[in-house]
Amino acid sequence: xxxxxxxxxxxxxxxxxxxxxxxxxxxxxxxxxxxxxxxxxxxxxxxxxxxxxxxxxxxxxxxxxxxxxxxxxxxxxxxxxxxxxxxxxxxxxxxxxxxxxxxxxxxxxxxxxxxxxxxxxxxxxxxxxxxxxxxxxxxxxxxxxxxxxxxxxxxxxxxxxxxxxxxxxxxxxxxxxxxxxxxxxxxxxxxxxxxxxxxxxxxxxxxxxxxxxxxxxxxxxxxxxxxxxxxxxxxxxxxxxxxxxxxxxxxxxxxxxxxxxxxxxxxxxxxxxxxxxxxxxxxxxxxxxxxxxxxxxxxxxxxxxxxxxxxxxxxxxxxxxxxxxxxxxxxxxxxxxxxxxxxxxxxxxxxxxxxxxxxxxxxxxxxxxxxxxxxxxxxxxxxxxxxxxxxxxxxxxxxxxxxxxxxxxxxxxxxxxxxxxxxxxxxxxxxxxxxxxxxxxxxxxxxxxxxxxxxxxxxxxxxxxxxxxxxxxxxxxxxxxxxxxxxxxxxxxxxxxxxxxxxxxxxxxxxxxxxxxxxxxxxxxxxxxxxxxxxxxxxxxxxxxxxxxxxxxxxxxxxxxxxxxxxxxxxxxxxxxxxxxxxxxxxxxxxxxxxxxxxxxxxxxxxxxxxxxxxxxxxxxxxxxxxxxxxxxxxxxxxxxxxxxxxxxxxxxxxxxxxxxxxxxxxxxxxxxxxxxxxxxxxxxxxxxxxxxxxxxxxxxxxxxxxxxxxxxxxxxxxxxxxxxxxxxxxxxxxxxxxxxxxxxxxxxxxxxxxxxxxxxxxxxxxxxxxxxxxxxxxxxxxxxxxxxxxxxxxxxxxxxxxxxxxxxx
Amino acid sequence: xxxxxxxxxxxxxxxxxxxxxxxxxxxxxxxxxxxxxxxxxxxxxxxxxxxxxxxxxxxxxxxxxxxxxxxxxxxxxxxxxxxxxxxxxxxxxxxxxxxxxxxxxxxxxxxxxxxxxxxxxxxxxxxxxxxxxxxxxxxxxxxxxxxxxxxxxxxxxxxxxxxxxxxxxxx
Numbered sequence: 001x002x003x004x005x006x007x008x009x010x011x012x013x014x015x016x017x018x019x020x021x022x023x024x025x026x027x028x029x030x031x032x033x034x035x036x037x038x039x040x041x042x043x044x045x046x047x048x049x050x051x052x053x054x055x056x057x058x059x060x061x062x063x064x065x066x067x068x069x070x071x072x073x074x075x076x077x078x079x080x081x082x083x084x085x086x087x088x089x090x091x092x093x094x095x096x097x098x099x100x101x102x103x104x105x106x107x108x109x110x111x112x113x114x115x116x117x118x119x120x121x122x123x124x125x126x127x128x129x130x131x132x133x134x135x136x137x138x139x140x141x142x143x144x145x146x147x148x149x150x151x152x153x154x155x156x157x158x159x160x161x162x163x164x165x166x167x168x169x170x171x172x173x174x175x176x177x178x179x180x181x182x183x184x185x186x187x188x189x190x191x192x193x194x195x196x197x198x199x200x201x202x203x204x205x206x207x208x209x210x211x212x213x214x215x216x217x218x219x220x221x222x223x224x225x226x227x228x229x230x231x232x233x234x235x236x237x238x239x240x241x242x243x244x245x246x247x248x249x250x251x252x253x254x255x256x257x258x259x260x261x262x263x264x265x266x267x268x269x270x271x272x273x274x275x276x277x278x279x280x281x282x283x284x285x286x287x288x289x290x291x292x293x294x295x296x297x298x299x300x301x302x303x304x305x306x307x308x309x310x311x312x313x314x315x316x317x318x319x320x321x322x323x324x325x326x327x328x329x330x331x332x333x334x335x336x337x338x339x340x341x342x343x344x345x346x347x348x349x350x351x352x353x354x355x356x357x358x359x360x361x362x363x364x365x366x367x368x369x370x371x372x373x374x375x376x377x378x379x380x381x382x383x384x385x386x387x388x389x390x391x392x393x394x395x396x397x398x399x400x401x402x403x404x405x406x407x408x409x410x411x412x413x414x415x416x417x418x419x420x421x422x423x424x425x426x427x428x429x430x431x432x433x434x435x436x437x438x439x440x441x442x443x444x445x446x447x448x449x450x451x452x453x454x455x456x457x458x459x460x461x462x463x464x465x466x467x468x469x470x471x472x473x474x475x476x477x478x479x480x481x482x483x484x485x486x487x488x489x490x491x492x493x494x495x496x497x498x499x500x501x502x503x504x505x506x507x508x509x510x511x512x513x514x515x516x517x518x519x520x521x522x523x524x525x526x527x528x529x530x531x532x533x534x535x536x537x538x539x540x541x542x543x544x545x546x547x548x549x550x551x552x553x554x555x556x557x558x559x560x561x562x563x564x565x566x567x568x569x570x571x572x573x574x575x576x577x578x579x580x581x582x583x584x585x586x587x588x589x590x591x592x593x594x595x596x597x598x599x600x601x602x603x604x605x606x607x608x609x610x611x612x613x614x615x616x617x618x619x620x621x622x623x624x625x626x627x628x629x630x631x632x633x634x635x636x637x638x639x640x641x642x643x644x645x646x647x648x649x650x651x652x653x654x655x656x657x658x659x660x661x662x663x664x665x666x667x668x669x670x671x672x673x674x675x676x677x678x679x680x681x682x683x684x685x686x687x688x689x690x691x692x693x694x695x696x697x698x699x700x701x702x703x704x705x706x707x708x709x710x711x712x713x714x715x716x717x718x719x720x721x722x723x724x725x726x727x728x729x730x731x732x733x734x735x736x737x738x739x740x741x742x743x744x745x746x747x748x749x750x751x752x753x754x755x756x757x758x759x760x761x762x763x764x765x766x767x768x769x770x771x772x773x774x775x776x777x778x779x780x781x782x783x784x785x786x787x788x789x790x791x792x793x794x795x796x797x798x799x800x801x802x803x804x805x806x807x808x809x810x
Numbered sequence: 811x812x813x814x815x816x817x818x819x820x821x822x823x824x825x826x827x828x829x830x831x832x833x834x835x836x837x838x839x840x841x842x843x844x845x846x847x848x849x850x851x852x853x854x855x856x857x858x859x860x861x862x863x864x865x866x867x868x869x870x871x872x873x874x875x876x877x878x879x880x881x882x883x884x885x886x887x888x889x890x891x892x893x894x895x896x897x898x899x900x901x902x903x904x905x906x907x908x909x910x911x912x913x914x915x916x917x918x919x920x921x922x923x924x925x926x927x928x929x930x931x932x933x934x935x936x937x938x939x940x941x942x943x944x945x946x947x948x949x950x951x952x953x954x955x956x957x958x959x960x961x962x963x964x965x966x967x968x969x970x971x972x973x974x975x976x977x978x979x980x981x
Contacts, residue, residue, distance in 0.1 A: 027913055034921035035909040037856015037896035041922065044855035136820075136841070213860045213868055213922040213956050263858070263922030264956050296861045508920030508957055692916045696962060700919065703959030727865035727954065735950035735960040740943060 025690045026527050029513040040260050042217040042233040043293050050219065051080055053282050053292040054138035055275075056128040056145045058120035061370035061720030062154035062167060065118060065147060068128060073144040078137040080286045082145065083129045083278075085115035091281050092247045098272030098339035098376070099477070101366075107179035110170050112337045114274045114281065120149070121169050121334040122372045123720050124301045126274070131282045131290055154370040154720050158308065158331035161369045169334060169368045178332065178341060178366040181348045185423060186359030191323025195314025199395055203388060203773075203788040206713035207306040207331070210377045211732060212507075214263020215299040220279030221289035228255045228280055229289075233262060235505055236271045236545030239481045241537045247277050252537075259535030259545075265507035266704070267376030268302065270339035270547065297725045303714055304340055304377040306331040307347075309388050319396050319407040323359035326351065326388055330364065333371035340374025341366050346472070347381030352423055353389045353470040354432045354658055356413040370720050378704060379471065379765035380548070386469035386766030387773065391788070394465070394774045398781065403449075404466050404774065405440055409433055419639075419751050425472070426641055426651035428686075428750040428758065432658060435682045435746045436468065439660045442744050443680035448664055456782060461667040465775025466660065467705075469766030473549035473685075473759030474654030478642040484654045485636025486554035487541040490519055490562035492570075492629040494612040496605030498523065500562075501533035503543005504555035509761065510693035511551035517690070518556045518755075522563035524587035525604050541632050549759020550636075552689055553654055557635035557754035569628035573611055574602075576622035639752035655750050655758035659683035661702065661767035667779040669801060672794030674710055674776055680742040683763045687749045687756030694760045699741045701761075705768020707733040709776075713791045784808055825889035829854070830898025838885045845869040847885040848895060856896040858922050860954070867926030867953040871895050877929045879952075896925040899932075908932055911970035912963070919957035926953045931967045939971060 033039045070082035094111040102109030116127045128145055132138035153167040160166055161176040169176055192198055219231040228250065234240050237257040245252045262269060275292055282290040308331075313324035330344040348364035362385075393411065397404040412432040419428050439445070448464045455462035476484035487503040500519045506512045516530040523529075533539050544550075567587065574592055575582045584595045592607050594600035602610075608629065615625040637654035644650050664678040679702055688694050711731035714724045724730040749756025769790075776792050785804035789796055821840040826833070829852060836851050843862070848854045848871065860866035862881045869880040872894040900906040905913065908931050918924050927950065934941055934949040941949070946967040950960065 028916065028918075031913040031918070032905055032909075034918060034924055035896075035905060035912055035928070036900065036902075037854070037925060039921060040855070041858065043859070044849075046850070046853075136839075211956055213866060213920065213954065214858070215860075262920060263860075264920040266956070296863065508918075510919070696916050696919060696958060699959035699961040700957045701959075704956070726863045727861050728863065732954055732956065733959075734954065735947040735963070738947075738960055740964060741959055741961045 025692055026513055026517050028510055029516055029527065029532070041214055041263050042231060042260050045219045045231045045260065047219060047221060047289040050289040050291055051131045051133055051286055052135040052138050053129050053131050053279060053290050054135065054142045055126040056130065056142045056147065058116065058123060058125040058127055060120060060149050060151055061123050062152040063120050063149035064152060065116065065120060065127060066150050067148045069146040070128065072146065073130060073141040076137060076141045076144060078133040079141045080131045080133070081282065082141070083115065083282060083285065085113050085117040085127060088114040088278070088281055089117055092277050095272070095274045095277060095337040096243050096246065097337045098270050099342040101178050101341065104179070104345070108170065108173045108177065110335055112274065114278050122370055123722070124298065124372050129278060129282060131286050156369050156371055156716055156720055158329045158367040158369060161367050169370065176368045178335065178368065181345055181364040183348045183351050183362040183424060184360065188323040188325045188359045188361040191359040192312060192314035192325065195322045196316045197399060198314045199399060200312040201391065201395060201788055203309045203311065203391055205305050205307045205384065205387065205790045206708065207303040208377060208708050208712050209300060209302060209304065209714060209730060210266035210268035210375065211299070211730065212264030212266055212268055215294040215296060216269060216273065216275065217291070217293040218275055218279040219289060219291045220283040222280045222283040223287055223289065226254050229258070230255070230276070230280060231258045231260060232276060233269055234259050234271055234276070235262070235265055235269045235507065235547060237505065237535050238503055238537050238542050239544060240271045240276055242481065243271060244277055244280065248280065257537045259505055262507045266378040267339065267380060269507070270376045272338045274337065296727065300714065300725055300730055301372040301722060302338070302340070302375040303333050303372055304343060304374045305384065305708065307384050309384070311388055311392060313392050315396050317400065319400050319402045319410050321355060321357045321392065321396065321411050324357060324392060325360070326362045328364040328384065330366045331369050331371065332366045333369060333373045335368050336373035338373045339376035343374065343377065343381030345381070347384040349424065350382040350385035350470060350472060351389070353386055354413055354468055355389060355411045358423070371716055372722065378701065379762040382471050382762060383469065383705070383766035383769055386467070387770050390467050390770035391773060394777065405436060405445065408436060408466065408468060421645070421649060424649055425653070425656060426639055427656050428639055428752050429748045430656065430658060431746065431748050435658060435684050436660045438744060438746055439662060439680065439682040442682060442742070443662045445662060448662070461669050461779040461782070463665045463667065463775040463777065463779025465663045465665070465771045465773065465778055467663070467767035467770030467774060468658070468660045469763065469770065470656055470658050471762040471766065472653035472656055473762060474553050474637055475548045476640050476652050476654065478652065481544060482547070483544045484550065484554060484640055485634050486543045486550065486558055487632060487634045488515070488555060488558035488562050489541045489630065489632040490559060490566055492566055492608050494609050496529065496603070496608040498525070498530045499533060500530060500559050501540040502555050502559060503540055503545065504551045505535045505546045506551070507546055509551065509697055510690060511555060514552060514689050514693065515555050515559045518560050519563045522560060522567055523604060525590050549657070549761035552755070552757040553753045553759055554636035556689065556757070558633045560754060561633035561635050562631040565631040565633065566629055569624050570607055570611070573615065573622045573624040574607060635754065637750070637753045654752065655686065657683065657685040657758040657760065657763050659763035659767045661764070661771040663771035663775045665772065665775040665779055667776060667797060669783070672797035674792060674797065676706055676737070676739050676772070678739050679706065679768070681764060681767060682744045682746055683760070684746040684748055685760040685763060686753065686758035687747055688745055689755060689757060691745065694745065695743050697760050698743045698764045701764025702741050702768040703733050703738055705765040706738065706772050709769045709772040709790055710792055823886060825886060827888065827891060827893055829893045830895060840886050842885045844880040844883040844885045844888055848880060854895045854897055857925055860923065865954060866923060867930070868923045870926040870929045872929060877933055896928060899928060907973060908970045911973065912966040915962045915966035915969055917958065917962040917966035923953065923955045927955065927963055931970065934967065935971055935974065939974060941967065941971060943968070
């Protein structure tokens with residue numbers, strides 16, 4: 001592991017962030033472009049001759065497509081083509097899954113065409129596409145397409161879908177269950193049975209949505225037969241190119257995928273959506289570039305996180321968890337090629353989180369229904385395990401009257417044996433108790449409890465809640481294009497400016513700046529001499545894009561390796577020029593100089609230029625040429641165990657960051673409204689390369705965790721129509737809904753990554769959710785009330801209070 | 811869209827606007843929203859469309875001095891108006907003080923929603939040079955941001971306000 005050291009060192013011990021940005025660390029590169037509206041996002045792409053696409057969507061949750069008559073639509077002036085599923089199927093192979101359940105062994109799967117063929121399974125499923133010379137004409141033509149449907153019985157709730165008589169979504173499946181995913185160790189039944197105390201709970205999570213402020217969109221240009229250009233709002237441009245090559249039978253060289261700056265993503269813009277290839281087909285058919293931009297209502301179709309967890313656990317009088325069982329049913333909507341259902345699997349794997357409990361039995365059951373499919377969403381299911389585990393901690397606390405922090409300290413996994421196997425995971429490093437200790441001080445936990453005691457005396461419902469999460473990061477699926485490592489090409493130009501091109505993409509997290517920063521430091525030059533290229537398959541080396549906090553583990557390592565190789569070549573050249581030993585040459589302050597002779601010095605620009613002008617001949621005998629000023633490296637974390645060990649364990653996550661949060665809420669007992677007064681968190685994502693960017697991501701994740709617990713939900717009516725089709729129904733947190741977040745970091749470096757980083761993308765969601773759930777329950781505890789049904793909306797809270805009142809005063 | 815009216819029969823008109831100090835003349839369809847005219851006809855793509863429903867404020871512009879969500883305005887309704895978009899907040903190559911404070915405070919991530927926040931804070935500081943954090947949050951209730959949790963946006967507003975007060979003290 002390298003420790004980053006320089007005059008503007010980026011490693012720091014205490015990362016409290018109350019004074020705003022840390023001045024010693026770089027700001028976001030090219031922030032001025034964004035702040036002046038000059039950055040380009042997908043919908044800003046306009047290509048000469050570009051046409052516009054709109055989709056005809058199913059109004060029925062489950063129906064057979066009897067016929068599609070596009071005659072009237074095609075007759076509208078300006079309409080170029082109407083494409084149906086049957087015709088599209090003749091032009092492209094089925095859309096590959098982001099993560100095919102069929103590859104996981106024994107799970108049910110299905111193929112999905114570019115547009116529905118034969119049958120629709122959710123309201124909003126695309127059945128036809130129209131291309132016209134304006135979006136308005138395309139949208140008008142969509143309404144002129146006559147589709148005859150034979151309506152089939154539909155099912156929307158997971159428990160209903162699991163009944164034997166339930167309508168079957170996929171005829172070739174034995175039921176509506178993708179599979180039963182286990183994560184078991186020891187003998188949970190026996191431990192719970194023999195425990196001094198036993199308890200159970202049912203915890204449900206609403207149907208959530210990533211809601212990046214920019215929806216998805218694509219511009220496809222397949223005007224000449226052997227060249228496709230696709231501009232895509234995607235996290236994984238190279239992988240998308242490979243998928244297009246496969247679906248369309250073209251070589252990758254003939255396809256260019258360009259991912260402009262993303263307007264947020266949060267897992268929503270993983271590959272796997274049929275519209276990626278659809279715009280290419282539409283372009284081929286019309287001989288013109290075609291743009292499709294998702295509407296907000298379309299975007300709000302995608303779901304995630306809709307789980308019911310039935311939890312049973314046993315513990316002793318000290319509050320030590322002795323065994324637990326969880327049966328989680330995930331209503332994953334209809335299976336699709338999209339990136340969502342896998343969240344059930346990753347949630348399952350995350351148990352037992354940060355806690356030491358060697359006897360547990362978890363079963364997660366992803367069930368398909370006639371709701372719209374899931375897409376990936378930040379924390380990717382891990383938040384569900386953390387929500388359940390941290391609720392268990394508080395239920396133990398409440399039962400025994402032991403402070404919830406104390407209960408956690410008694411249950412944390414120790415750092416012993418790390419790095420190494422801990423339960424089902426190969427953990428890099430951790431100090432779980434350390435982070436909670438730091439949080440309790442940082443947030444003045446004792447003071448909060450005193451404040452709560454005062455408030456309770458006044459009859460106010462003030463609650464303090466802790467949440468703790470383990471967020472496995474940097475996942476690598478064996479034999480797939482979900483990889484742990486990534487690539488970087490570094491190129492030094494004759495002017496002494498530097499390009500770093502990487503397969504990592506940035507949804508706005510700042511990794512582009514951090515990767516450039518790593519390269520700048522290797523050469524001892526200013527950050528503004530570096531330009532980073534991301535998201536262009538013609539300009540960047542093959543890479544896997546962004547997911548699971550991998551940028552700081554893989555992208556920085558590859559960039560540093562490439563820069564170091566070039567620096568070695570530059571040293572070889574300079575040593576030959578100056579007739580000195582390579583180790584006497586140092587880089588810094590924008591120049592290269594000899595340590596033994598002050599007269600020997602030149603600027604980095606001069607050095608670069610010299611190699612172009614004199615390399616391999618002239619006075620230089622070094623053999624270095626300007627070809628040596630370009631290097632491509634692949635690097636990444638080293639903690640994957642794809643071969644099962646003697647206990648059958650595999651480890652497919654690079655690192656295991658964690659985060660502790662505390663939330664203070666006040667519940668209005670008359671209205672059921674929850675006010676979030678405070679939220680503090682301490683995370684450990686290993687070494688921090690830029691605490692501004694880590695802080696900022698954590699603020700956003702905490703906001704998303706709070707939003708999911710209190711407000712966000714996509715309810716369906718009994719006819720299978722989502723009731724949240726705009727941001728007036730899907731309630732994102734606004735500035736006035738949230739407190740000022742306070743965060744700090746504990747840094748236990750990973751021994752498996754170049755700079756000791758662990759990944760910072762997901763932390764804050766699970767701990768934020770659990771902390772709010774626990775805080776609200778803590779607030780209403782004096783009334784004898786309890787609530788486990790997310791979102792914790794005012795009517796539900798009032799019902800919980802009312803139910804408690806009825807129990808005490810029947 | 812429920813009309814099946816063909817495009818070539820859509821009523822059009824030519825409107826005159828002063829945009830970021832420049833006189834512009836643009837032929838529009840009567841049904842076109844201001845956000846679409848700015849983005850697609852005038853190529854001022856810094857104004858973003860996040861919802862077309864007035865919920866997110868990514869499309870905020872200034873119309874005759876008042877901030878407005880341009881997805882809720884028909885372009886035809888602003889004929890003759892003076893407009894300022896995010897591209898016109900500061901002269902090319904420079905940053906205004908609020909923009910600078912946003913950068914210095916790491917107050918954006920993906921940047922898609924930024925125009926609305928900049929204009930809302932500009933309005934706030936105009937009327938309230940010493941806002942409380944709560945004032946800042948209230949001023950942002952019409953805006954959405956999914957990346958930042960608003961913490962650094964509030965800090966940026968306070969930093970800009972502080973710098974303005976410091977500048978007044980030093981003069």
